Amino acid sequence: MRRIVKERRSTSFMPSTLDREKGILTMSAQTATTHDITVNGITLRVATWGAYTTPERAVLLVHGITASSQAWMTFGPLLAARGWYAIAPDLRGRGMSEKPPHGYGIPLHVNDLLSLADHFNLPIINYVGHSLGAMIGFFLAAIHPPRVGRLVLVDAGGNLPPDTGKAIGKALARLGTPYPSFDAYWEAMRAPWMAPHEAFWRDYYHYDAETYPDSTVMCRVPRAAIVEEVATNGALNLAALSELVRSPALIVRATVGMLAPDRGLLLPREEAERLTRVIPASQMIEIADTNHYTVILADQFTEACRSFLEE
Numbered sequence: 001m002r003r004i005v006k007e008r009r010s011t012s013f014m015p016s017t018l019d020r021e022k023g024i025l026t027m028s029a030q031t032a033t034t035h036d037i038t039v040n041g042i043t044l045r046v047a048t049w050g051a052y053t054t055p056e057r058a059v060l061l062v063h064g065i066t067a068s069s070q071a072w073m074t075f076g077p078l079l080a081a082r083g084w085y086a087i088a089p090d091l092r093g094r095g096m097s098e099k100p101p102h103g104y105g106i107p108l109h110v111n112d113l114l115s116l117a118d119h120f121n122l123p124i125i126n127y128v129g130h131s132l133g134a135m136i137g138f139f140l141a142a143i144h145p146p147r148v149g150r151l152v153l154v155d156a157g158g159n160l161p162p163d164t165g166k167a168i169g170k171a172l173a174r175l176g177t178p179y180p181s182f183d184a185y186w187e188a189m190r191a192p193w194m195a196p197h198e199a200f201w202r203d204y205y206h207y208d209a210e211t212y213p214d215s216t217v218m219c220r221v222p223r224a225a226i227v228e229e230v231a232t233n234g235a236l237n238l239a240a241l242s243e244l245v246r247s248p249a250l251i252v253r254a255t256v257g258m259l260a261p262d263r264g265l266l267l268p269r270e271e272a273e274r275l276t277r278v279i280p281a282s283q284m285i286e287i288a289d290t291n292h293y294t295v296i297l298a299d300q301f302t303e304a305c306r307s308f309l310e311e
Contacts, residue, residue: 032069032076039115042103045069045096046089046116050080055122056149059309060113061088064131065229066171066221068095070204071130074297075305082306089116091132093225095207104225105232106132106139113140114147126309128152130296131266132229135238142244151245152305154252155292157271158239167257167264167292176223178216182209185217193291200297242275249282250308251275254295266292283308 032047047069052058059079063071069088076086090097091109113136117125126149129137134156141148165172170189179185186205194201210220253272258264269286276284290298 032073037116037119039112039119042092042098042100042112044089044092044098044112044116046087047072047076048088049076049086050084052085052120053083055124056126057083058085058087058120058122059126059128060117060122061086062109062113062127062129062133062136063088063091063094064133065168066094066175066219066226067131068204068207070095070207071296073203074200075128075302078302079306079309082310084309087116087120089113093229094221096220099220099222099225101224102228104229106136106236106238107232109136110140110143114144117147123147124149126150128154128305128309129156130154131156131292132233135233138238138242138245139236141247141249142241145244145246148247150309150311151247151249152252152308153249153275154301155254155267155295157267157275158242159271159274161265161268161271163259163264164266167259167266172226174219175221175226176218178212178218180216182206182211182217185209185219193294197294197297243278245279246281248308248311249275249279250305251279251282251284252295252301252304253284253286254290254292255286255288256291258292264292 032049035046035048036043037046061072061076063069068090072086072088076088079086092112093099093104125140125147127137127140129135129152131154134153137151137153138158141151170191174189179188186202189205208219208221209217211217251272253267253269254265272284276282285304287295287298287301290301295301
């Protein structure tokens, strides 16, 4: 039985601000249809690109721990141009989705995504997950194998390195921190590695920002939600779950660390190689000159992911 209560749709236009520089693909214009879909008692904001034809040509795009559907604002339209129907939700507690006071962790996200797939009439889910989205993908494919088709797991494994918290520390530190303006928020989040595609990241953080009556700005993601998320996920044995995955899988690895070129890698090579050994129908690709965040914008990632989905 579906647990969908309502859906409200609108169409938004995302201005083309990206250039084809340093492996960043571009389109003349990017449009997303947005849906407010109620699943499991909460409303999720969902962006889609393209036209639904068959379930086999639909793909679910799932973002990282403090991110949103904005992470896919380049990749979604590119998939649509190839005839795919791309579906990118803001996970519960993120972006424009509802933020309940409790109820966070990978099993709850999986439940939401299964209900979302039911809403879009997807008996089999083709799945692309980045960071936390990849970890959600392990759980989904291991616990619900009949529901998963092709699986792209981007820059996260079952075993996270001990410096993961430091590697994504800047993203975590913004949660619950007030800034005097959006410009101040953006300046705090800017980093040298954003330079080739800075407009993309500014739009990403603008979507993320909530302005209060006193004109201060804060990230929309509640700190308490992420604290609960981390605690819940820490109780899961994702390394063991990854060994239960039987879907065809593409393991994607960024090669530049967040703390130094060889430090702050969320998917070290040894973990990526372990995944390719324990997941029978898997392959691994390393995306040169990318870090944990830029990997999903790279030309090489786009081409490898499209090719894998279309095999």
